Amino acid sequence: MITFDKVTKLYQRGAHPALDDVSIDVERGEFVFLVGPSGSGKSTMLSLILAEERPTSGHVHVLGKDLSKVSQRRVPLLRRQIGAVFQDFRLLGDKNAYENVMLALQVIGAPRHRIKTEVPEVIEMVGLEGKEKRYMTELSGGERQRVAIARAMVNRPQVLLADEPTGNLDLETGMSIMRLLDRINRSGTTVVMATHDQSIVNQLRKRVVELKDGMVVRDEARGVYGGEKR
Numbered sequence: 001m002i003t004f005d006k007v008t009k010l011y012q013r014g015a016h017p018a019l020d021d022v023s024i025d026v027e028r029g030e031f032v033f034l035v036g037p038s039g040s041g042k043s044t045m046l047s048l049i050l051a052e053e054r055p056t057s058g059h060v061h062v063l064g065k066d067l068s069k070v071s072q073r074r075v076p077l078l079r080r081q082i083g084a085v086f087q088d089f090r091l092l093g094d095k096n097a098y099e100n101v102m103l104a105l106q107v108i109g110a111p112r113h114r115i116k117t118e119v120p121e122v123i124e125m126v127g128l129e130g131k132e133k134r135y136m137t138e139l140s141g142g143e144r145q146r147v148a149i150a151r152a153m154v155n156r157p158q159v160l161l162a163d164e165p166t167g168n169l170d171l172e173t174g175m176s177i178m179r180l181l182d183r184i185n186r187s188g189t190t191v192v193m194a195t196h197d198q199s200i201v202n203q204l205r206k207r208v209v210e211l212k213d214g215m216v217v218r219d220e221a222r223g224v225y226g227g228e229k230r
């Protein structure tokens with residue numbers, strides 16, 4: 001589903017590589033935590049999967065395609081199959097919850113009947129029914145992240161990428177977001193999530209890929225992250 005084959009990413013010539021010869025495989029249906037200190041390369045991996053960045057050397061394969069062979073023109077088509085959520089939600093403040101989700105379908109030219117059935121479905125899936133008309137300032141952080149997840153999932157992507165999705169939330173709210181991501185994963189979506197949040201990693205016991213200085217230093221099934229015996 002996602003393969004990094006000897007991937008090195010240098011943002012600037014002469015700088016320390018953000019990723020240094022990284023090779024990993026993520027299978028369909030997996031849930032993977034990317035962990036490691038700030039600057040270790042987690043967001044860079046997600047940017048490469050989204051084809052926002054290109055590797056300096058090596059290859060990234062996503063959904064059976066070698067991204068180095070996907071033309072810029074075709075990148076948007078590939079991205080439709082990948083949902084993404086971020087720590088800062090990246091929602092439109094002047095739109096309500098329903099409109100924020102609907103826009104994700106409108107930009108890909110989805111017909112109105114599809115929007116009418118699928119937006120309410122995904123809003124219900126994330127547990128926001130009754131709050132469709134609320135603007136972002138009228139929602140809590142956890143609810144805003146639910147809107148962001150609904151927006152990412154409305155196009156039924158095969159892969160969901162999450163960059164610190166609980167970073168702005170308290171532990172309990174973060175756990176409720178994790179239960180939602182876990183449910184999304186169990187229904188078949190591959191999830192790759194970058195996080196610093198040790199308690200979440202340690203409670204969920206999923207595959208853990210640990211980065212340090214751009215290198216994979218640990219890749220463990222049902223792993224933990226800090227604070228507990230390795």
Ligand SMILES: Nc1ncnc2c1ncn2[C@@H]1O[C@H](COP(=O)(O)OP(=O)(O)OP(=O)(O)O)[C@@H](O)[C@H]1O
Pocket residue numbers: 011012017018036037038039040041042043044045194
């Ligand atoms: N657009 C960029 N231009 C130049 N350097 C960058 C860019 N993006 C990231 N870097 C550098 O690449 C390295 C890896 O950064 P990255 O954001 O991938 O780390 P991270 O593990 O996601 O960190 P954090 O947990 O703080 O988000 C860092 O040294 C960072 O300064």
